[in-house]
Amino acid sequence: EAGVTQFPSHSVIEKGQTVTLRCDPISGHDNLYWYRRVMGKEIKFLLHFVKESKQDESGMPNNRFLAERTGGTYSTLKVQPAELEDSGVYFCASSQGGIFWGANVLTFGAGSRLTVL
């Protein structure tokens, strides 16, 4: 089966510009997660979709970040306007549905590296 696909793999933008990252999860996976790793820091949770609904968005840094999941399939993460501290690697992951989400194995994409100059 195809894995989790993310693009672009690398994006370089100027401060104040807008960037949209896209994630295509594994087909049939209800759960979709976004994570971010800022250089030198740990990977941090941003938000969790169950199908098209936001289950948990407690990790979103501020209102410059907007995530959507169209029809419960692919997801986009838009940063507008981008700031220097938004630089990092953004990972998307997906997992199957079911009751015991905590025990589900997340399949990660290769990440989208964002550089804000």
Next chain:
Amino acid sequence: AQSVTQLGSHVSVSEGALVLLRCNYSSSVPPYLFWYVQYPNQGLQLLLKYTTGATLVKGINGFEAEFKKSETSFHLTKPSAHMSDAAEYFCAVSNQGGKLIFGQGTELSVKP
């Protein structure tokens, strides 16, 4: 609140030597624990996980980890390192919603 601490941001071993990557967690509920590995330019890949049952968990590529509740630890081991094991390793704890809390990561280098 849950948290994970990985001791040592960089670990270097010789090929054929024991690999030991340390992970301690904090959780107010029975934890689900994971080890992921990231090879260069790739996504995170699951090595192994502990949910319930046997506390010694075997994973891929000869790795294993033991859940020790009394020590709140979930250390990763491999008896004999191979050059292909060079990568970054992440320990993580999950809450009931599937949200993973990661440690800082440990970069493993393997010397010939």
